[in-house]
Structure formats: C-alpha cells, structure tokens
Amino acid sequence: MIKITFPDGSVREYNEGVTGLQIAESISSRLAQDVLACGVNGDIYDLGRPIMEDASVVLYKWEDEQGKHAFWHTSAHLLAEALQELYPGIQFGIGPAIENGFYYDVDPGEAVIKEADLAVIEAKMAELSAKKEAVVRKEISKSDALKMFGDRHETYKCELISELEDGKITTYTQGEFTDLCRGPHLVNTGAIKAIKLTSVAGAYWRGQENRKMLTRIYGITFPKKKMLDEHLAMMEEAKKRDHRKIGREMELFMFSETVGKGLPMWLPKGTALRLRLEDFLKKIQKRFGYQQVMTPHIGNKMLYVTSGHYAKYGKDSFQPINTPEEGEEYLLKPMNCPHHCEIYKWQPHSYKDLPLRLAEFGTVYRYEQSGELHGLTRVRSFTQDDAHIFCRPDQVKEEFLSVMDIIFIIFKALNFENFEAQISLRDPNNREKYIGSDENWEKAERAIVEACEEKGLKARVELGEAAFYGPKLDFMVRDAIGRKWQLGTIQVDYSLPERFQLEYTGADNQKHRPVMIHRAPFGSMERFVAVLIEHTGGKFPLWLTPDQVAILPISEKFNGYAQELKKYFENIDIRAIVDERNEKIGRKIRDNEMKRIPYMLIVGEKEAAEGQVAVRKQGEGDKGSMKFEDFGKILNEEVQNMINMW
Numbered sequence: 001m002i003k004i005t006f007p008d009g010s011v012r013e014y015n016e017g018v019t020g021l022q023i024a025e026s027i028s029s030r031l032a033q034d035v036l037a038c039g040v041n042g043d044i045y046d047l048g049r050p051i052m053e054d055a056s057v058v059l060y061k062w063e064d065e066q067g068k069h070a071f072w073h074t075s076a077h078l079l080a081e082a083l084q085e086l087y088p089g090i091q092f093g094i095g096p097a098i099e100n101g102f103y104y105d106v107d108p109g110e111a112v113i114k115e116a117d118l119a120v121i122e123a124k125m126a127e128l129s130a131k132k133e134a135v136v137r138k139e140i141s142k143s144d145a146l147k148m149f150g151d152r153h154e155t156y157k158c159e160l161i162s163e164l165e166d167g168k169i170t171t172y173t174q175g176e177f178t179d180l181c182r183g184p185h186l187v188n189t190g191a192i193k194a195i196k197l198t199s200v201a202g203a204y205w206r207g208q209e210n211r212k213m214l215t216r217i218y219g220i221t222f223p224k225k226k227m228l229d230e231h232l233a234m235m236e237e238a239k240k241r242d243h244r245k246i247g248r249e250m251e252l253f254m255f256s257e258t259v260g261k262g263l264p265m266w267l268p269k270g271t272a273l274r275l276r277l278e279d280f281l282k283k284i285q286k287r288f289g290y291q292q293v294m295t296p297h298i299g300n301k302m303l304y305v306t307s308g309h310y311a312k313y314g315k316d317s318f319q320p321i322n323t324p325e326e327g328e329e330y331l332l333k334p335m336n337c338p339h340h341c342e343i344y345k346w347q348p349h350s351y352k353d354l355p356l357r358l359a360e361f362g363t364v365y366r367y368e369q370s371g372e373l374h375g376l377t378r379v380r381s382f383t384q385d386d387a388h389i390f391c392r393p394d395q396v397k398e399e400f401l402s403v404m405d406i407i408f409i410i411f412k413a414l415n416f417e418n419f420e421a422q423i424s425l426r427d428p429n430n431r432e433k434y435i436g437s438d439e440n441w442e443k444a445e446r447a448i449v450e451a452c453e454e455k456g457l458k459a460r461v462e463l464g465e466a467a468f469y470g471p472k473l474d475f476m477v478r479d480a481i482g483r484k485w486q487l488g489t490i491q492v493d494y495s496l497p498e499r500f501q502l503e504y505t506g507a508d509n510q511k512h513r514p515v516m517i518h519r520a521p522f523g524s525m526e527r528f529v530a531v532l533i534e535h536t537g538g539k540f541p542l543w544l545t546p547d548q549v550a551i552l553p554i555s556e557k558f559n560g561y562a563q564e565l566k567k568y569f570e571n572i573d574i575r576a577i578v579d580e581r582n583e584k585i586g587r588k589i590r591d592n593e594m595k596r597i598p599y600m601l602i603v604g605e606k607e608a609a610e611g612q613v614a615v616r617k618q619g620e621g622d623k624g625s626m627k628f629e630d631f632g633k634i635l636n637e638e639v640q641n642m643i644n645m646w
C-alpha cells in the first residue's frame with residue numbers, strides 16, 4: 001500500500017500502482033468524469049499512469065491550467081493524427097499546448113496546407129475524436145526511438161531524439177499515430193468535442209532562421225461546443241481591440257522595415273501617453289523613497305558575463321560591438337540589473353543606509369526571432385520600468401509590502417482590478433538547483449507569504465516555480481474580455497549581490513551581503529501600453545488619454561472661435577485639438593469617435609455668439625450646451641478626482 005496526500009492535508013491509502021483516474025473514481029464518479037490530469041509530487045501525470053510510491057496528489061480539471069494543458073496537448077496529437085491520414089508522408093516537428101490552444105509544426109513535403117484546407121482537417125479531427133481512441137504512454141530506449149522514427153524517415157523527430165538522455169524517452173500512441181512526447185495527455189480523445197483550427201503560418205524549424213521553414217497550424221478545442229462559441233465571440237472582440245490596429249488609428253506608434261524589425265517608434269501622441277505613464281509612476285515612486293538613475297544603453301561584455309545574463313541571453317542578444325581597441329567588446333544591454341549593481345558598489349554602505357531603492361526607465365535589447373515579433377507585445381527593444389532595492393534580510397517583508405502598494409495603486413488607477421497573484425517558491429525536493437543559504441530562502445519565502453497575508457491577498461502558491469536566485473510574486477490581470485496577462489513582478493535575488501561582491505557593514509561591524517529585490521509594475525512600457533490598449537479598446541482614462549477634447553466647428557466660419565477655445569483649454573492644462581477639415585459635422589463626429597477622444601465640442605453660430613460649447617461624450621452622446629469655462633472646470637475636476645484616488 002502507498003499513502004496519497006491531498007491538497008487539504010488528508011491522507012488515503014491505495015494499492016501500489018494506483019492511477020490518477022482510479023483515485024478520482026474512489027472520491028466520486030462526477031470527479032472521475034471531470035478530471036483531466038493529475039499532479040504527483042509536483043510532476044504532471046496522465047490519469048492512466050501508475051503511481052508507485054507515497055505521493056502528494058492534485059487532481060486537475062478544465063478550470064485548472066494543468067488540465068487545459070493536457071487537453072490541448074492531446075488535441076495537438078489529434079491534429080497530427082488527422083494530418084497523417086490526409087497527407088501521407090508528412091513529417092512532424094513539435095506540437096505543444098500553448099496559453100490558448102495548441103499548434104503543430106509540420107513539413108508537408110510537396111503539398112501546401114492553406115487556410116482553405118482547415119475545415120477538412122477539422123472534420124477529420126472530429127471523426128477521429130468520435131472513436132474515443134485510447135492514448136497509450138510507453139517508455140522506450142533511445143536506440144529503439146531512433147530506429148522507430150528513422151524507419152518512418154522522421155528526420156525532425158530523430159534530431160530531437162539524438163539530444164535526449166537515454167532512459168527518459170516516452171512515446172504516445174492513439175490509433176495509427178505515434179509521437180515522441182513527454183506528455184501528459186488525456187486518457188482518450190473522446191473528451192475533445194469542439195474543434196477550431198484558427199490559422200496557418202510559417203515557422204522556422206527550432207526558431208532558427210537558417211533552418212527550413214515549416215507550416216505551423218494553430219488550433220483550439222473545448223469539451224463543449226458552447227465554450228467554443230463563447231471563445232470565438234471573444235476572439236472577434238479581441239480583433240476589434242487589437243493594439244496594432246488601434247495604435248494606427250490613434251497615431252500612437254509605428255514600425256519601419258528601414259529602421260528594423262521589432263524596433264518600435266513612438267509617434268507624438270503615443271510619446272505623450274507613454275511619458276504621462278512614466279510621470280505617474282515616478283510620482284508614486286518618489287513617495288516611496290526611490291531615487292532615479294540613468295545608465296548607458298551598452299555595457300562591456302564582461303559586465304554581463306559576471307551577472308550571468310550573457311549565458312542566459314547571449315544567443316538572444318545583438319552581436320557584440322567591437323571598439324577600435326583590440327579585444328574590447330560591448331553589448332547592447334539585455335537587462336538593467338548589472339548596471340544598478342555597479343551603482344550600488346561605487347561607494348561603501350552601512351546597514352543604516354539600507355534600503356537603497358534605485359529606479360530607471362531603462363531601454364534593453366534582445367534579438368527575438370522575426371517570427372515571434374508581434375506589435376508592441378514582442379519587440380527587440382523595450383523600456384522596463386525597472387527598480388532594484390538593496391536591503392537587509394530583515395527588511396525584505398517591509399519592502400515587499402511597499403512594492404505591493406505601488407502595484408495596487410497602478411492597477412486601481414488603470415482599472416486592472418481583476419487580477420490573480422502567484423507566489424513562486426523552491427521545490428523542496430530539489431534544493432540543489434537554487435543558490436543561497438536555506439536560512440535566507442526561508443526568510444524570503446516567509447516574508448512573501450506574510451506580506452500577502454497582511455494585504456489580504458489570496459495568492460496561489462506554486463512549489464518549484466521560483467527562480468534559481470530567489471522566490472517571487474507575480475501578478476496576472478484579466479482584461480475587459482477575460483484574457484489573462486502577466487503584469488507586475490517582485491523577485492528576490494541572492495545571486496547578483498554574490499556575483500558582484502556587494503556588501504554593507506552591519507551593526508556588528510562585519511561585512512554582509514545585501515538582498516536584492518527586482519520589481520517592475522508595468523513590466524515594459526511597450527507591452528504594458530499594448531495590454532492597456534486592448535483592455536480599454538483605446539478608450540484610456542481621461543487623465544491619460546493623448547487628446548481629451550476634440551473641437552468640431554460646423555463650418556470654416558467658426559474655425560477662429562474653435563482655435564480660441566483650444567488656446568484657452570491648453571492654458572488650463574486640457575489637451576484639445578481642432579478638426580478644421582471641410583467635412584460635414586456628422587463625418588467629423590464619426591471620425592473623432594474612431595480616435596477614442598473622450599469629449600467632442602460642437603461649435604457653430606449660437607455657441608460662438610454666446611461663448612458656449614455643445615458637448616458630446618464618448619459612448620454617451622449629446623450632453624447639452626454650456627459655457628466653455630464651465631466645461632473646462634468640469635473636465636479638470638473629473639481628472640483631479642481620478643488623480644486623488646492614487
């Protein structure tokens with residue numbers, strides 16, 4: 001018999017070799033119908049995989065990310081099985097589950113798979129799913145795996161197998177299809193009821209631009225058709241909110257092939273919005289005792305070798321910059337942290353000097369593959385709202401509480417009030433992969449947990465998700481249409497203070513290492529603005545939006561009055577534009593609605609004669625006429641009320 005411990009701490013005994021499905025059946029038949037995968041001592045298992053020793057077990061359903069992962073991973077195999085039947089001789093690359101669905105990279109040989117073919121592939125997937133084929137896991141030796149896939153001329157699979165460690169290779173078979181895979185998967189394909197293949201794209205094999213271009217087919221599946229219908233409706237709404245489309249319409253940012261892929265350029269309105277966000281955070285940081293610093297865009301290669309960033313990001317960095325001095329190499333900086341460590345190090349510190357909080361809106365550079373670039377969310381240059389706190393171990397909790405306060409202020413000001421938090425801790429069974437003493441780790445982990453408890457923040461705890469250098473707290477927000485984005489992170493780091501030999505003199509007059517806390521409430525300005533655009537649909541809060549007021553004269557006769565109003569509003573810090581085009585007023589209203597300007601002021605003969613404006617509010621229509629001075633007061637009060645909430 002073996003002991004199975006459940007998340008609530010309860011323990012049951014089962015026969016050795018019991019499966020996750022059998023455990024679910026022993027609890028309730030309903031649970032057995034709903035469960036999709038199980039966690040065993042932190043690893044994810046198929047429900048049919050035997051458990052051979054005492055274990056902590058979690059049963060995952062659709063509502064859990066791990067359950068969706070198993071569902072979509074199996075769906076990727078179902079796609080591959082359908083392709084194998086429809087395109088004899090097709091070769092397979094990789095087919096993972098992703099955040100929303102799955103994809104498979106394939107080499108169809110002489111065939112070409114187009115968007116028009118997806119409906120036929122979907123139908124074949126549905127036909128195979130209806131057979132409820134068992135998904136069978138098998139452990140296999142490296143030599144047998146190479147022979148199996150070699151006999152089938154699966155060159156991509158053989159390349160992957162050649163890099164694997166013998167004794168840790170598994171295959172999964174359903175029907176006539178067998179794939180090299182770690183899993184986990186569903187027990188059978190019957191649970192996959194609703195299928196939608198969403199797009200076809202090109203993808204270089206293993207993301208390397210010098211390798212063959214494969215065909216990548218994306219899809220998503222659900223256990224119920226209603227869930228698919230809801231998802232497709234959400235995707236239609238997402239298209240309307242696409243930050244690339246809205247960014248063009250609102251004239252916020254642009255890209256130029258001449259400048260280079262993945263290098264965004266901020267247009268005047270976008271720059272004004274971004275600077276307003278930066279000023280907003282700077283004011284908050286000043287209240288919390290941060291000092292602004294500025295560091296170069298490049299650094300000596302050895303700086304990043306010392307920090308470990310060259311080992312981590314070297315292959316994703318731009319090529320080293322050679323100087324006229326022989327053997328001297330510089331890099332465009334991939335992170336700001338090493339520079340801040342050097343700022344800390346430039347003078348001695350006492351325990352009384354800590355915490356030291358250094359903040360910078362620092363631009364960093366990483367050479368993302370061109371196929372992975374996407375608007376502002378995946379770029380090659382981006383500006384982090386970076387800050388690093390150097391503190392004593394006994395100050396970690398207090399600093400965590402302060403950073404959480406900053407993040408909560410930001411989320412409230414920008415209407416990101418629907419969010420989740422995750423505490424990432426060490427894997428207690430694999431402590432050798434982490435650096436730093438057990439004592440420091442225990443202090444830091446306890447500080448994070450206690451900080452969340454003090455704030456009343458319900459945070460999910462994930463063992464084994466900590467960085468090698470320390471535990472962390474991440475915030476995931478849900479936008480207006482329910483999509484989840486990671487925004488805001490707080491990380492504890494024992495590695496960089498060690499690597500850079502950072503010290504402070506303690507009360508005992510001995511040298512000690514400070515603890516380093518990394519935090520970025522926005523993450524990066526580019527990605528944050530993209531998420532904010534998609535969350536708001538471009539209808540930014542009044543204090544932030546690039547143009548607060550559009551003044552629309554009904555004919556050229558009233559352009560002069562409109563310009564006088566613009567000048568007046570600018571003098572009282574209201575951002576206004578005048579639409580002087582020779583267009584009908586209806587057209588002007590429609591066009592400025594598209595620009596998501598919060599207020600439109602219609603001015604004609606009556607308004608010019610009486611010093612008035614006819615007010616329209618975005619999404620609410622006509623609000624009546626009033627004196628322009630009264631409107632100015634109302635708008636400024638609206639902005640001030642928002643600011644007072646910070």
